[in-house]
Amino acid sequence: MHDVNGAPFAIALADFHAPASMMWSREALLGYLYGMKAEILEVDGQRVAVAQDSDRLLGPSRFPAGLFRNGDRSELSAIIFTNACALSKFNRVARTWGAPVPDSRYVRYGKFYDRTEGAVDGVPILPGRPFP
Structure with missing residues (x-):
């Protein structure tokens, strides 16, 4: 776990920018923050999650991924996110x-x-x- 002692800057997020955006924004946020995704593969007859590194997000912007891997962003201690706080x-x-x-x-x-x-x-x- 990332140590937040002495680095109190945190950002809280909830995704309401588009209808049903909460259905897919969690995975996109994880890719952006950590610069990785899990790909499900079959290894020795078992389905397993294998980490895949990525330095850019998908799409035409090619926005840099891996916010928490970037030493220039060390003042950020946490991102607090939920996709479950909605009217539903x-x-x-x-x-x-x-x-x-x-x-x-x-x-x-x-x-x-x-x-x-x-x-x-x-x-x-x-x-x-x-x-x-």
Whole structure:
């Protein structure tokens, strides 16, 4: 973990710049901050995540990647990011905890982080299944 002692400058981010931008901005931010991405490959019959370094972001801008790898940016101690603080989250909280929500239908889909060592896919959110 990056040591933030003596370097108190942090930036908090939430992505609302375009409809559904929170669906893809997390992966883009990780690539920008660390200058790497995970590529899923099959090695000895097992699906594994293999780190791939990158010094530039994809796309026509070719913007430099690896903000935290750049010694010129050492005054920045942390980026705080969430893609889960949106109106949709507030709408589902009451429903998730059993409050009656008249005249509504709620469907949630996606994946939870799988803490199993070596996991490369998330755990699917299934109707009626408790959250891990």
